[in-house]
Amino acid sequence: MSTEARKPPPQIALKIRRMLGGKAGWNGVAVQFAFAAILGWIGYEIVSNARANLENQHIAAGFGFLRNNAGFDVNQTLIPYTGSDTFLRVFVVGLLNTLVVSVVGIVFATVIGFIVALCRLSPNWLLSRVGEIYVEVIRNLPLLFQILFWYLAVLAALPNPRQSISLLGIAFLSNRGLVVPSPIGQSGLGPFLAMLALGVVASLALRFHARRALFQEGRMIRIWPYVVALLLGLPLATMLVFGLPFTFELPQLRGFNFAGGSRIIPEFVALTVALSTYTAAFIAEIVRAGILSVHKGQMEAGSSLGLSRGATLRLIVVPQAMRVIVPPLTNQYLNLTKNSSLAVAIGYPDLVSVFAGTSLSQTGQAIEIIAMTMGIYLLISLLTSAVMSVYGWRVSRSLGA
Amino acid sequence: MSDVISSSFVRRDLLAERPAPVKTTGFIGLMRTRLFNSPTNILLTILGALLLWFTIVPSVKFLMVDAIWSGRDRSACLVENAGFAVGACWPYIQAKLPQLIYGFYPEAERWRVNLTLLLAAVLLLPLLVPRLPAKSLNAGLFFAAFPVVAFFLLHGGGIKGFGLSWTAGLLQLFDESILGAGQALLSLSKTSAIAPLLWVVGSLVVLLGTAIQWLIFPLTWLRDYIQGTGQPVWADFAITAAIVCLIAFVLGGGVRTGGRALASSIGTFIATAIVIKLMDLDHGGLSIVATNLWGGLLVTLVVSVTGIVTSLPIGIALALGRRSTIPLIRIFSIAFIEFWRGVPLITVLFFATYMLPLFLPGNFTVDGLVRALIGIALFTGAYQAENVRGGLAAIPRGQSEAAAALGLSWWKTTSLIVLPQALRHVIPNLVNSFISLFKDTSLVSIVALFDLLGSLRASFSDPKWSTPSTAFTGFAFAGIIYFMFCFGMSRYSLFVEHRLNAHRRN
Numbered sequence: 045m046s047t048e049a050r051k052p053p054p055q056i057a058l059k060i061r062r063m064l065g066g067k068a069g070w071n072g073v074a075v076q077f078a079f080a081a082i083l084g085w086i087g088y089e090i091v092s093n094a095r096a097n098l099e100n101q102h103i104a105a106g107f108g109f110l111r112n113n114a115g116f117d118v119n120q121t122l123i124p125y126t127g128s129d130t131f132l133r134v135f136v137v138g139l140l141n142t143l144v145v146s147v148v149g150i151v152f153a154t155v156i157g158f159i160v161a162l163c164r165l166s167p168n169w170l171l172s173r174v175g176e177i178y179v180e181v182i183r184n185l186p187l188l189f190q191i192l193f194w195y196l197a198v199l200a201a202l203p204n205p206r207q208s209i210s211l212l213g214i215a216f217l218s219n220r221g222l223v224v225p226s227p228i229g230q231s232g233l234g235p236f237l238a239m240l241a242l243g244v245v246a247s248l249a250l251r252f253h254a255r256r257a258l259f260q261e262g263r264m265i266r267i268w269p270y271v272v273a274l275l276l277g278l279p280l281a282t283m284l285v286f287g288l289p290f291t292f293e294l295p296q297l298r299g300f301n302f303a304g305g306s307r308i309i310p311e312f313v314a315l316t317v318a319l320s321t322y323t324a325a326f327i328a329e330i331v332r333a334g335i336l337s338v339h340k341g342q343m344e345a346g347s348s349l350g351l352s353r354g355a356t357l358r359l360i361v362v363p364q365a366m367r368v369i370v371p372p373l374t375n376q377y378l379n380l381t382k383n384s385s386l387a388v389a390i391g392y393p394d395l396v397s398v399f400a401g402t403s404l405s406q407t408g409q410a411i412e413i414i415a416m417t418m419g420i421y422l423l424i425s426l427l428t429s430a431v432m433s434v435y436g437w438r439v440s441r442s443l444g445a
Numbered sequence: 446m447s448d449v450i451s452s453s454f455v456r457r458d459l460l461a462e463r464p465a466p467v468k469t470t471g472f473i474g475l476m477r478t479r480l481f482n483s484p485t486n487i488l489l490t491i492l493g494a495l496l497l498w499f500t501i502v503p504s505v506k507f508l509m510v511d512a513i514w515s516g517r518d519r520s521a522c523l524v525e526n527a528g529f530a531v532g533a534c535w536p537y538i539q540a541k542l543p544q545l546i547y548g549f550y551p552e553a554e555r556w557r558v559n560l561t562l563l564l565a566a567v568l569l570l571p572l573l574v575p576r577l578p579a580k581s582l583n584a585g586l587f588f589a590a591f592p593v594v595a596f597f598l599l600h601g602g603g604i605k606g607f608g609l610s611w612t613a614g615l616l617q618l619f620d621e622s623i624l625g626a627g628q629a630l631l632s633l634s635k636t637s638a639i640a641p642l643l644w645v646v647g648s649l650v651v652l653l654g655t656a657i658q659w660l661i662f663p664l665t666w667l668r669d670y671i672q673g674t675g676q677p678v679w680a681d682f683a684i685t686a687a688i689v690c691l692i693a694f695v696l697g698g699g700v701r702t703g704g705r706a707l708a709s710s711i712g713t714f715i716a717t718a719i720v721i722k723l724m725d726l727d728h729g730g731l732s733i734v735a736t737n738l739w740g741g742l743l744v745t746l747v748v749s750v751t752g753i754v755t756s757l758p759i760g761i762a763l764a765l766g767r768r769s770t771i772p773l774i775r776i777f778s779i780a781f782i783e784f785w786r787g788v789p790l791i792t793v794l795f796f797a798t799y800m801l802p803l804f805l806p807g808n809f810t811v812d813g814l815v816r817a818l819i820g821i822a823l824f825t826g827a828y829q830a831e832n833v834r835g836g837l838a839a840i841p842r843g844q845s846e847a848a849a850a851l852g853l854s855w856w857k858t859t860s861l862i863v864l865p866q867a868l869r870h871v872i873p874n875l876v877n878s879f880i881s882l883f884k885d886t887s888l889v890s891i892v893a894l895f896d897l898l899g900s901l902r903a904s905f906s907d908p909k910w911s912t913p914s915t916a917f918t919g920f921a922f923a924g925i926i927y928f929m930f931c932f933g934m935s936r937y938s939l940f941v942e943h944r945l946n947a948h949r950r951n
Contacts, residue, residue, distance in 0.1 A: 066770030068855075076773040083777070088626055090804045097803045168486050169479035170493035184931035185924055186884035188891075189898055193924075196905065197916040382789035389891050400795050410799040418788045418796065425787035 094411065101408065109407050110135070116402055118393045120309050131403050138395035139420060145315055145394065146381040152320035153380060154373075157327025164332050175328065182325035188386055190322055195314035195390045205302060216295060216302060222313050225292035226306040232282070236289035239282040243274040250274075311392035315384065323380045327373060334369035335361070367439050371432055378428050382421060395420065507532040507914075508921060522912040533918040537910045545900050545922070548740015557731065558743055561598045564591060565750065573937060575944065588754050594720060599739070599747070603730035604721075606668070606677055608685035613668040616661045620654055627651035678727035686714040736814040740895035742926065744814070748821060748886040748896065753879050755822040760829025761868075765859065767830065768837055778830070785827035790885050793820045798892045817889045825882050832874040836867035869945070876938035880931050887927075897923055 065072025098105055110132040117127050122140045125133055163175035182190070200219060202209065208218030216223045247270075254265040283289065295305025338361050346356030387394040388401050400417045404410060468474045480490045511532030513522050520526050522534035538545075547555055568587040571577045597603075630647030634640045671680045690710045697706025724730055739747070766778030785793070797820030798813070805811060811819075840863050848858040868875075890899030901919045904910070 062770075064772070066772060066775075068771055072771040076771055079773055079777070085622070085626070089622060092625075092629070093806050094803045097807055100807060166489060167479065168489040168493065169475060170497075171489050174493045174496050180932065181928070184880075184928045184935065186887040186898070186927055188887040189920070189923065189927060192898065192902065193920045196902070197920050200916065201913065385789040385791045386888070386891075388791060396789070396791055396795070400792065404795075404799065410803060414792065414796050414800050418792050421789055421792060422784065422787040426783070 103408050105409075105411070107412055109409050109412070112407070114403065114406075116406070118398055120312065120393055131399075131407070134403055135395070135399050135416065138393060138398040141392070141398075142381070142384055142387075142394040142396075145312060145319070145384050145387065145392065146377075148316050149319040149323065149380050149384065150377050152316065153323035153327055153376070156320060156324035158331055160324060160328035161331035161335070164328060165335060179325045179328055182322055183329075187318065187322050187383055188389055191314060191318040191386055191390060194318050195311065199310045199314050206297065208297075214292075214294060216297075219310065220307070221310040222308040223295040223302045223305045224308060225294050227290040228293055229290050230288050232286035233289040235282045235286045236279055239278045240275075243278045246274050247271045309392070311387065311390050314390060315387050315392050319380055319383060322383075323376055326376050326379075330372045330376065331365075331369055334365040337368045338364045370435065374428060374432050378425055381424060385421075507917065519910050519912045519915075522910075522914060524913075531912070531914055533921060534910070534912055534914050535918065537904075537912075537915055537918055538922050540910065541900075541904045541907075541919075544741060544904060545897060546742045548743060548895050548900060549738040550734060550740070550743065551738065554732070554734055557598050557601075557734075561595045562746070564594070564598075565746075575941075588757075590716075590720075592751070592754055594724075595747075597724055597726060597730055599734070599743075600736070601731035601733040603726040603728060604678060606672070607681040608689070609664070609681050610668045610671065610677075613661065613664045616657070617665060620657045620661065623650060623657065624654035627654055676727075678721070682714075682718065682721070686711075690714070736812050739814065741900040742897050744889070744894055744896040744899075745883075745886050747814075748818060748889055748894075749879070749883045751818050752821045752825050752882045752886070755818075756825035756829045756878075756882070757875070759822060759826030760833050761864070763826060763830035764833035764837060767834055782827045782830050785824050786831070790821075790824055790888055791891060793824045794888060794892045796820060813892070814894060817892060817894055821882070821886070821889075825878065828878050828881075829875065832871050832878055833867065835874065836869075836871035837863065839870050840866050872945070873938040873942040876934055876941065880934045880938075883930055883934070884927070897926065 061069050065076070068075065095105075111130050113128050114131050114134045115127050118125060118134070118137055120141060121137050122144060123133075123137060125137050160175050160178055163171050164179070166172050166175075202217060202219040205216070205218045205220050205223075208216040208223075210216055214225055250267050250270055254267045257263045257265050293305060295302040342360050342364065343356055346360045347353070351359065384394055385396040388397040391397065395417060400413055404413045407413070467477065469478050479486075481487050509532075511530060512535055513527060513531060513533070514535050516522060516534075516536040519534075519537075521536060522531050524531055543552075543555075547558055550558060565587075568583065568591055572580070572583050572587055577583075627647050627650035630643050630650060634643035634647055667684070668681075671677050671684070674680050690707055693706040693710040694703040697703035721727060763778050763782055766774045767782065769775050769778070794817055797816045801816055801819065802811065844862055844866065845858050848862045853861070886896055887898040889896050890902065895903060901923050905916055905919060
């Protein structure tokens, strides 16, 4: 005669208590009530004080001001903007400027960071010392200090446009900024871009196919000649048929300034240089730690399987190192984006500078403007951390499998 | 057997000496193994040497060889007067040094700044050396007593009452706010659609306010009585001391074990009395120096030290809140931490400068420096919370279970068992946060406070010293100061980390 295992008692009251008050039970519920009362009281004080203060200063609360004319100019805009546009457009202009300086900074920071990390990991003693000095010096100086250094000392010390420093005769660096050739679209641009996109898509499909063949049937397919042909040959062929996609307009010195080409304002140059060199020092440390975190035995195991040094690095070391590198690297990208708000110190027209700075002082709508600015940064960082948690979940799943 | 013996061989002459192995230690060995062992490495060495040559040599030349060391104004640092390409213009730093360190702090009162810095150094250095004793007393002095003393030294001013008056005033404010909220609800109930509900809640709140008013009436009466006597500070001080000592005695365990608590609280009050007497706080104290006169390194240090001292308790509270099982507190802590970590510090400072004054009562103005300090404390507190949380997670569960088995309450488990171990684990991370806080203090120059960087920037616009090398000289000087502080802290954090991991080394 077998006895059925008795069902555990439902313990509904206990579960409810745990849900409402945590481990502390009813005490926890009481604490929550007290806490909620305090929060409510603080909230009430804030709202009532803010209302009274706004009434005294004759400021109408609300987002209606966004439709008013801004009435000031911005010296770098990615979308058409004039002084008679609205504050909402100022917001968009500032946000785009923040994003463009962040993206450019991220690209340069990654490149410099990986180079410095390789220097630090190099078996060459002198080169690793040079990398170490770079990291220590850059990391131990405030970012604002570095931004101001590049802007007030280095860029201000550059000659005026007439004696500007020529970079290979195509770009010119002076205290008015960097003048670079500007691309001008020609008739061949449309087919060129279409073929480029087609090449990218076809290459990705080819890679997908090759990986499937490798993992499911064990067949190695050599795809790189086809990829090269698709990515380089196809656009070149279209260029031969339809003509050049774009030509470059070279800047030329006329009088006291440059004509032609496009000018990158000195604030952008200073901010990009400072942000990318500063973040690069942190990225270098992350990359170095990631590569060092892969055990030496992995490299040895790879070579004992008969893989070449390059293949071991590519197939064994780098994928494992990337798992360690990617989360803090994303964090640094996020930091760079947030740090780009220091642009306000040198007057680069980013979100904080044109919106939380100029617009705020013109309208006095402190609560709305600062809430919007903080909200945008918060949104960016929450999105990034959401993406990162998906990545972390995938990595842990692939490790568990 | 004889066969074996006969075949034995005994060497009769010594082997020739083998050549010494290639030296791999020392400078020569280093050159052989790490610098010139292969063609690629030789190339890399040359590249590294070139890099160093093009950075170190010009810097040394600028800072030392071509530098101008004395002069009265900009003319000494001009190329036409010096006769060579001028490097650093050190007389400019000499002339601006007081401004870079004290800002516009009155010259006659600068001894107060020096004294504060000296006090800080005297209290901080023993705290950093692990071998020295009395860490808790030292930490208490540095984290609790020193900020108060430093405030009265730097800012000046005196006190009009003590603990009792402050408590009474605070409670009265709280009560008035509750009464105000009740009145507002009652007046709202005349027009609203849910009038009866609002009326009931409003009456309840007003009732609560009135009850509190009656409850605190003895306290407010006593305060008014004390303020009427000739020596309000000392009378208040005596009453507060008596009450606090009594409470400490009772909470410490009464006659059985309360002696220790009683002694320490009496000691604290005697020390406080001495400080009050020495600084003459009961008669107005030192002359007041408004914070808009502060500047330079002083502001940098004040902001960073205040940030360090205030962010740690905030961080600990938030970390404990985030690990708590009580839903509302956990959700609030998570939201609070993620909010402050998700926004840039500069928007926090804008928030503190432009938005915070709107949230406070109209008759209540907050000093610009204090506003920035509040913003920085909240911002850094959120980052410290994540550090502390890392430490809390590293403590094995068995520790708190053992404490619970001994019958310790949650508070005792946390404060006596878990937190001390957790904080010790994360000292390096905390120091690293302090480094970034120290660097971030430079941002206050954007909200019109003149810290070291702000003063430096302001000094560039002085026409008396405007030369081509002024900016570079100023940045070199400020850079050296920042680097010394940050590099020192990072070395200290490495040292502590090394010490904490002593058991893992072999």
